[in-house]
Amino acid sequence: MTTKTILRGLARLSLGAMLLTACKTEPESTTKKADEPAAKKTDEPAKTDEPAKPAEPEPPAGSDGEPAPTDEVVAVSTGECNETQAEISKQADERAAPHGIIAHLEKNFPSMSVSWLMKESPYQKYVVETKAEKFGRCNETACYLFAAPTEVIQAAVDGAQLEGGGHDAAKLGEALGLPAANMEGPLRMMTLDLRASKSCVRLPVDEDPGVWKCQNEEDKDCFKFGGYTSGGVPELMVLDAPVAATTVREIP
Numbered sequence: 001m002t003t004k005t006i007l008r009g010l011a012r013l014s015l016g017a018m019l020l021t022a023c024k025t026e027p028e029s030t031t032k033k034a035d036e037p038a039a040k041k042t043d044e045p046a047k048t049d050e051p052a053k054p055a056e057p058e059p060p061a062g063s064d065g066e067p068a069p070t071d072e073v074v075a076v077s078t079g080e081c082n083e084t085q086a087e088i089s090k091q092a093d094e095r096a097a098p099h100g101i102i103a104h105l106e107k108n109f110p111s112m113s114v115s116w117l118m119k120e121s122p123y124q125k126y127v128v129e130t131k132a133e134k135f136g137r138c139n140e141t142a143c144y145l146f147a148a149p150t151e152v153i154q155a156a157v158d159g160a161q162l163e164g165g166g167h168d169a170a171k172l173g174e175a176l177g178l179p180a181a182n183m184e185g186p187l188r189m190m191t192l193d194l195r196a197s198k199s200c201v202r203l204p205v206d207e208d209p210g211v212w213k214c215q216n217e218e219d220k221d222c223f224k225f226g227g228y229t230s231g232g233v234p235e236l237m238v239l240d241a242p243v244a245a246t247t248v249r250e251i252p
Contacts, residue, residue: 157172
């Protein structure tokens with residue numbers, strides 16, 4: 001055997017070894033091995049999103065058991081009274097029980113509109129010339145004013161009109177239970193909405209400014225406690241009635 005033959009044999013053996021190594025070497029698999037367990041299958045159906053529930057409507061006002069508020073105002077009110085007037089009103093209610101100020105308003109002043117009359121001369125002197133801000137007889141505690149239901153005053157004024165103009169003072173005074181002398185000459189009729197002005201109101205009492213106390217049992221046009229004039233007309237004591245919130249009408 002020649003040296004050339006030996007070299008050829010060694011070359012073949014080396015090539016065979018290289019081929020054998022190549023056959024045994026596998027590339028790194030990027031896939032899951034066959035002997036790894038597959039993902040566990042379940043019989044549960046695939047979950048789906050539940051349909052959205054429709055939004056519940058917002059409850060209407062008053063749905064908590066209370067009636068829905070309305071624009072109509074039916075309640076009566078004594079307005080905004082200070083501590084002094086509130087105490088006087090409380091004592092008057094106790095004296096007049098069970099016909100206190102609230103019952104008086106509900107029965108006789110359901111519209112919460114009041115009116116009163118003034119002679120032209122005092123109106124000009126005490127309201128216009130002084131540029132008064134409040135009606136009534138004023139002292140350090142308040143301005144005190146007697147007033148009646150607007151409907152009653154208006155009916156009395158209409159009923160006292162004369163065909164030739166002017167009014168019958170005696171007839172007007174009789175209708176309102178007031179002295180005829182207080183109704184003579186040109187008058188002014190004032191009207192005040194108590195709800196809008198929030199004026200304090202209560203039953204009139206003997207100590208109020210402007211009260212004409214009875215001198216004897218024969219007196220008819222004097223003050224009698226209870227919320228009515230001697231002629232049976234409902235009346236209130238209005239405290240600090242604002243001039244700016246009052247409408248004024250001329251009565252010839």
